[in-house]
Amino acid sequence: MDSPLPEHRHYGTVEKLLRNSVSEGQDFLFDSVKFHEELLNLETKYGFPYDSLVSFLRNLHLHHVKKAAPRVKSTLKGILQRYCEGQSIVDLAWQVNYPPYLLSRFLVEEISRHGGNKKSLTATMKHPASFLKTKEDLKQQYEFSEEVGSNMEDCTRLAAEVLRAIDCDPMYGPSHDRQRHLIGVEYEVLLEYQLKELNIPFETEKELRHRGTSRTPDILLSYPLSVEVFTKHGTEWKVVYWIDSKALFGDVDTHRVSVLAQAESYIHRFGPGLVLYWFGHAPLDALDDAQGDISIIGWELPTRFMLPTGEILTRGKTND
Numbered sequence: 001m002d003s004p005l006p007e008h009r010h011y012g013t014v015e016k017l018l019r020n021s022v023s024e025g026q027d028f029l030f031d032s033v034k035f036h037e038e039l040l041n042l043e044t045k046y047g048f049p050y051d052s053l054v055s056f057l058r059n060l061h062l063h064h065v066k067k068a069a070p071r072v073k074s075t076l077k078g079i080l081q082r083y084c085e086g087q088s089i090v091d092l093a094w095q096v097n098y099p100p101y102l103l104s105r106f107l108v109e110e111i112s113r114h115g116g117n118k119k120s121l122t123a124t125m126k127h128p129a130s131f132l133k134t135k136e137d138l139k140q141q142y143e144f145s146e147e148v149g150s151n152m153e154d155c156t157r158l159a160a161e162v163l164r165a166i167d168c169d170p171m172y173g174p175s176h177d178r179q180r181h182l183i184g185v186e187y188e189v190l191l192e193y194q195l196k197e198l199n200i201p202f203e204t205e206k207e208l209r210h211r212g213t214s215r216t217p218d219i220l221l222s223y224p225l226s227v228e229v230f231t232k233h234g235t236e237w238k239v240v241y242w243i244d245s246k247a248l249f250g251d252v253d254t255h256r257v258s259v260l261a262q263a264e265s266y267i268h269r270f271g272p273g274l275v276l277y278w279f280g281h282a283p284l285d286a287l288d289d290a291q292g293d294i295s296i297i298g299w300e301l302p303t304r305f306m307l308p309t310g311e312i313l314t315r316g317k318t319n320d
Helices: 011-024 032-046 050-074 076-084 089-096 098-112 120-127 140-147 157-168 174-197 207-208 251-269
Strands: 202-206 218-229 234-247 273-277 294-299 304-306 312-314 318-320
Touching: 011 032, 011 050, 032 050, 050 076, 050 089, 050 251, 050 273, 076 089, 076 098, 076 140, 076 157, 089 157, 098 120, 098 157, 140 157, 174 202, 174 218, 174 234, 202 207, 218 294, 234 251, 251 273, 251 294
Parallel strands: 234 273, 273 294
Antiparallel strands: 202 218, 218 234, 218 304, 304 312, 312 318
């Protein structure tokens, strides 16, 4: 079996660096340019792929955001006061160690007349210059906040602040959401293409849901196959009934909290399966494999599958 990119020897070091960056709220988390430069430096120093670093960092940061949200909401009155006194949203985000875009959403929800329901709030955050053009778009008690801080000629200070927050935030915001969605779709399509190239029959998640199947993996194989994978015990052939595509880095927390329960529901319904982390994963001995029922691989789909007949399928050809 050809060896994929190895479990990185600097994984522990990189994880510690990223965790410290998140907990300390380092400057590059509030500046898109510095963010890019910092991760390029880490890639150069440790040989950790840039896209994997981005995914790994966002996974860790998302856990931080979920824990920090109640604290930020409980102090929102004070944050609002500082904003009304002229402090920028980006500076306030740095002070409370919370993403600029997400903090700006909290403030727009409170200050704007368009923050009353989720639909109008989402539209405002996507097009702040259009929805926050004049003081009339703000609640009356906050109109005075337009007299301080930065302004743009054709929209309010609040709109200008939101636009800057969106521009500075390296991980959250409408463009990042779209990008992650497109990347997820791209890798699902790639998985389907590679399986077809290997002449492996399957049903997609969309096809399964169309016929009323709930809790579906991305790929349900038409019959079980054995796949040659690296495990905690070395290289093994493992029987799989399904494959789930994850366009992210499989760190320990994300695997345990977000992926494992989902995969176990597939096991109960369909049998053992394969989780493919396209951007790599933590060392296998740190990842729960549901007592061997989940095969975990990274970076790419294996090219060798064993058919039920015992024949080995390699890139569309069968070999005894």
